[in-house]
Amino acid sequence: MGLLVFAFAFLALPQQPDLQQSGLQALDHQDYTQAAQIFEKLAAADPKDYTALFNLALAESGLKKDDEAAGHYRQVLALKPGLYEAELNLGIVLVHQHKADQAIPLLQDAARQKPTLARPERYLGQALLDHGDTAAAAEAFQAALRVDPKLAVAELGLGQALLRQNKVEDALPHYKAAAALDPSYKSFQLEIAGALAQSNRQAEAIDLLTQFPDDVGAREELGRLYLASNRPADAVASFEAAVRMSPTTTNQVALASAYLKNNQETDAKPLLERALAANPNDFDLRMVVARIHRDQKDYAVAANGFVQAAGIKPDSVKAWQEAASAFVMAEQYPQALAALDKVHNLNAETEGDFYYRAMVLDKLHNVKPALANYQRFLQLSQGKHPDQEFIARQRSRILEKEASR
Numbered sequence: 001m002g003l004l005v006f007a008f009a010f011l012a013l014p015q016q017p018d019l020q021q022s023g024l025q026a027l028d029h030q031d032y033t034q035a036a037q038i039f040e041k042l043a044a045a046d047p048k049d050y051t052a053l054f055n056l057a058l059a060e061s062g063l064k065k066d067d068e069a070a071g072h073y074r075q076v077l078a079l080k081p082g083l084y085e086a087e088l089n090l091g092i093v094l095v096h097q098h099k100a101d102q103a104i105p106l107l108q109d110a111a112r113q114k115p116t117l118a119r120p121e122r123y124l125g126q127a128l129l130d131h132g133d134t135a136a137a138a139e140a141f142q143a144a145l146r147v148d149p150k151l152a153v154a155e156l157g158l159g160q161a162l163l164r165q166n167k168v169e170d171a172l173p174h175y176k177a178a179a180a181l182d183p184s185y186k187s188f189q190l191e192i193a194g195a196l197a198q199s200n201r202q203a204e205a206i207d208l209l210t211q212f213p214d215d216v217g218a219r220e221e222l223g224r225l226y227l228a229s230n231r232p233a234d235a236v237a238s239f240e241a242a243v244r245m246s247p248t249t250t251n252q253v254a255l256a257s258a259y260l261k262n263n264q265e266t267d268a269k270p271l272l273e274r275a276l277a278a279n280p281n282d283f284d285l286r287m288v289v290a291r292i293h294r295d296q297k298d299y300a301v302a303a304n305g306f307v308q309a310a311g312i313k314p315d316s317v318k319a320w321q322e323a324a325s326a327f328v329m330a331e332q333y334p335q336a337l338a339a340l341d342k343v344h345n346l347n348a349e350t351e352g353d354f355y356y357r358a359m360v361l362d363k364l365h366n367v368k369p370a371l372a373n374y375q376r377f378l379q380l381s382q383g384k385h386p387d388q389e390f391i392a393r394q395r396s397r398i399l400e401k402e403a404s405r
């Protein structure tokens with residue numbers, strides 16, 4: 001439940017001591033329904049009996065009735081301002097309800113009152129982390145660990161707070177410490193594995209991810225990292241495992257990509273065909289498969305794939321641009337011009353589109369239009385594409401001489 005295993009036993013109504021005792025026994029046996037019924041009666045009998053209200057809130061928390069519990073804890077604090085147990089429990093309920101801004105002042109005061117206890121600092125750290133104040137959260141978790149160095153949840157929280165500050169190196173030992181103290185926290189190391197991968201520390205990320213052979217997310221990320229590290233055979237093994245655990249279209253397409261990288265075209269083809277047959281109108285899938293063919297230098301197939309994607313979303317500038325690029329690479333120049341015309345009609349031309357149009361017109365010996373498009377490209381590029389700009393200047397000089405003849 002995460003709340004205090006605590007019930008107030010004092011201030012019993014003189015005329016109802018047996019009823020209160022029954023309620024405390026029900027709480028002790030986690031019979032929250034009976035406890036709630038008993039303490040509701042006691043609270044109704046004396047609305048100023050904050051002990052009955054507190055124990056009623058405790059029972060409601062056990063019943064997952066957080067709204068009711070929060071209301072009754074607030075009533076307790078109205079009757080007994082600053083009561084540590086009520087501040088702590090209400091703060092915990094508010095953290096569970098993702099109301100960190102309301103929880104923080106309560107937990108700060110609870111921590112101030114009981115500096116020798118780890119619990120209020122641990123929940124204060126969580127509230128601050130949820131609120132986005134990662135530096136203050138780290139301080140609270142550190143305070144909790146000074147009191148209880150073996151508090152696994154505080155180690156995890158400290159690691160998460162540091163990771164959100166992009167302090168990957170500092171965060172890593174805390175994730176490992178949390179897992180060592182409580183094996184149920186081991187899977188959280190997947191968070192830092194992703195951060196390591198994004199920090200170009202693929203080898204460390206791979207070492208962490210291999211510890212989770214039965215986690216489909218870890219297998220998927222491993223496959224991507226292996227591909228990025230030019231280890232296609234390992235990528236195949238990881239994606240095959242991911243497909244066995246979760247045969248989604250995404251995983252099957254990823255496996256097909258790994259097969260192609262590993263020169264297993266025969267294995268890749270049926271996966272891609274099945275994926276497209278099952279999802280013929282999936283624009284994103286069409287784009288992904290077309291890009292796979294493009295990366296394999298199968299430009300004509302890639303270009304037709306981009307055109308098919310554009311057929312699903314005719315206003316997709318990206319689909320038409322990638323189709324044009326693939327047609328150029330396939331030396332299918334009329335088709336490339338047709339794709340570039342689609343981009344023009346969408347009023348979305350970039351400097352790259354002018355460059356491709358210039359190249360195509362140049363190849364087709366349309367001198368003046370080619371020259372005009374090279375010049376337009378140079379006006380727009382302004383140093384962004386130095387290699388292409390060099391070619392465009394060279395071709396422009398040649399075409400200017402041809403045009404003047």
